[in-house]
Amino acid sequence: MRNVLTIARKELRLYFVSPVAYAIATTVYLILGAIFFINVYFGLRGETIPPDGRIVINPLITILLFATPAITMRLLTDEQRMGTIELILTAPVRDWELVVGKWLGSFGFMFLLLAVTWVYPLIIHQMTEPGIDQGVLVSAYTGLIFMTSAMLAIGVFISTLFRSSVAAFFTTLAVFLGLWIVEGFGSGSGVGSEILRNLSFVSHYYDTLFLGMFDIGDLFYYLSLTALALFLGTQVIEARRWR
């Protein structure tokens, strides 16, 4: 477990010296800031601003769809391309500790990134009489964090498969988009449709957590995806030992 934390801390520190992370953070905050400001600006001109703390969550999720692969793309591809993975594999670190550590590091970075976005609901809260619905906000953000966790885990898993970060980026993006649109194939009422619908990234969030319905099953879905992706990542790393 200590190994996990060590790796996570190292990864987190790496983000703070890497230009990619700063570029992502700047982009996220600029876009969200602009969207938020436009809302307020229209309010100044007499239009009503929705009294809703989730004002930036929709665009945020769209950005995350692209930002997450960028954050995870180099996690294990770099190690494999530069050969440092051999060093790690021979060090007294278990494979799962490596994978989980990498994921935890990226999660830490993402958590900080998301934490700052609380600024926008806070501002809206200050402007709203008698304040926004806090429960909905808590539910929506908890869901968002769990969703991000699953996306990062998938990104980590895919980065174990490639040496090239570009390949990892696009494959991760493709998997996300797949999970995004899979619901569309599940409109029927048969068992197959039901399964497809329950694989969807979107419905597990927007139908419950986003609305303020704190659904344990949906959180468990994202947890399961996280666990599964990290498990598969570990299997791939382990396969290096016997392939």
Place this chain on the structure above:
Amino acid sequence: MRVRKSEVATVAYWIAVIALLASGAWYVVNREMDLVIQIGLILSVGSIILGVVADPQRIRKAITGRQAKYGSNALIFSLAFMGILSVLNYLIYLNPIQWDLTEDQLYSLSPETIRVLSDLPAEVTIRGFYTPSISSSRENVRPLLDQYLMNSNDKLDFEFIDPEEFPFVAQQYNVISDGSLVVTSGETSEVVEYASEEKITEALVRVLNPQERKVYFLIGHGERDIESVDEDGYSQVNRSLVSKNYQVENLNLLAQGSIPEDASLLLIAAPLATLLDTEISLLSEYMEEGGALIVLLEPMGQTPEEHESDPLITYLKSQWGIEALGNFVVDTSTNLPFYGISYEYASHAITEELGNLVTYFPTARSLKTVELQESSIERIELVLTGENSWGETDFAAVASQGALEFNEGGEELGPLTLVIAAEDAQKDARLVLFGDADFASNAFFFELGNGDLLLNSIDWAAGEEQLISLTLKTTTTRYVLPPTVQVTGVVFLTTIVLIPGIVIVLGGSIWWKRRKQG
């Protein structure tokens, strides 16, 4: 030429793969396990056997080799892990756990529903009939039904059925319109057409305590036929009532001589001949004792004298203060001038669920309330037409489809009243009078809100509306104070300058430091 056995095996395996893929593709296209697929499968199995026989060494190596060992280990491990996660997810899916975190408890059931659910005496099943084309409304209903499930101590279950895939199941439960729910307990079931908490809980209460509810349709004067499947027949009304657990019967007042004791409601649908005075007195007696009556009147083209002497119209006017005018509603705002179109609904139990659904009334007459001396009767004009409508009295012009125009004097100008609900609180009698009967006939029953308007009226008059009244949810009104120029400025500085700025400065300084370190 000598062929090496290992090459034969390679080719055989390739053939097996190709045959398998081809049969798969064939199946995707034809969706049938036909001869081609059988041949393909036999071919691929045969080739695999051929490959094994030709080069057994390779198979042995593949099975017992080191890679195979670890590989299959990893595969089984992964599959098992996936399996465990799927089962756990499925279990949670079956037994949902949710908390409503909204401040106003928007998604929680009302205490009344929870009370009904907490001691269900029997197993209840709710079946939702939704075609894939309205899958989004199906998914909108799911959270509500999840709430029912969670509060029912495992006594209630629900499932969704595609009525196009299983038409017989839909028929068995008398499902008529897409997006209906059927609440079933034991032998009794009831169709719910609005998937709202109120309607579902009402149906639940009724299904658990089945009572006879009889609707009698008056016959003998050329009324609409509840058996007739013709365009002007009322068979859809009949079916819908049966699906809502009403018993429907015809009533010949002249032959029977009285209105049966068990009548929940009497319905008179467009009599062509006038009712007799004896019938009217029976009707009046029935209403005096707290009856429920629905009258649908078509424009008759009567002369003023005939109109004055029509006993039914006289009864409604003198006892209930509602006059059915001897006119013909014309509305020039659409290209169907003989269709009375609803522009406005009064706020009433009958119309509240119609929302913004329009109802329209082909060939209608308008109604009017008249003053009553000291009466406990409350009358509400439910459906009003638009301002471009008027009550045409020149029936000859209507018949010849000649030029129609509003004439001052004698003709009423819109908005005209098409439906009036009246309630006598003292006698507990209820009446709904319609200036049209066609809107609920088979041809128009499913159009927009038409069928619902009649069914809601029947529910209301029979006293079935608001079997339980749910505690109203209070929603906090929130509004964002319009920002001042200063606030906007602060927001600009924080969100667009400060936050991204800090990130850029931080990034820049680190870049600078690293550059110096070289």
